[in-house]
Amino acid sequence: MDDAAAVLRTQSSGTCRLGRHNVRSKRVRLTAPHLKVPAQFNRADCTPRQARAGLAESAARCAEMLAEALGGAGGRVAKFLRDGWARPWPVGLEMLCYMLSHEAHHRESPGLASAP
Numbered sequence: 001m002d003d004a005a006a007v008l009r010t011q012s013s014g015t016c017r018l019g020r021h022n023v024r025s026k027r028v029r030l031t032a033p034h035l036k037v038p039a040q041f042n043r044a045d046c047t048p049r050q051a052r053a054g055l056a057e058s059a060a061r062c063a064e065m066l067a068e069a070l071g072g073a074g075g076r077v078a079k080f081l082r083d084g085w086a087r088p089w090p091v092g093l094e095m096l097c098y099m100l101s102h103e104a105h106h107r108e109s110p111g112l113a114s115a116p
Helices: 003-010 012-031 048-070 093-107
Strands: none
Touching: 012 048, 012 093, 048 093
8 A cells, every 4th residue: 555545545634535526426426317427435445546536527527417407408407416315406506505515615624624
C-alpha cells in the first residue's frame, strides 16, 4: 500500500471525499437512473487516483442530472430523490440549493466545523 492511499483512507477529508462521491452516485441512481451511474467506492481499497477520477465522474453526472431537471427542455428528471427513505421533491431551485449546500458541507474544513 502506498503512503498516499493510506493517508486518503485515514484522514477525515479522504473519507468525506469518498462519501461525497458515493452520495452523488446514489442521487443520480435514484433521480436519473437513465444516466450512467458512477460505481460506488470501496473505502478499503480506493486509491487517490481512483478517488479523483470518481469525483470528476460523479460531478459530471450530477451536472447532467441538474441540466435535465432545470433546463426546461422536458428532460427525463421529474423528481429529486435525496435518499431511498426521503420523500421525493419536485425538481426546481430547492434541488439545486440542497445539492450545493451538501457539497459545501463536505468541503468544510474540520477546524471550522467545531467553531462556535
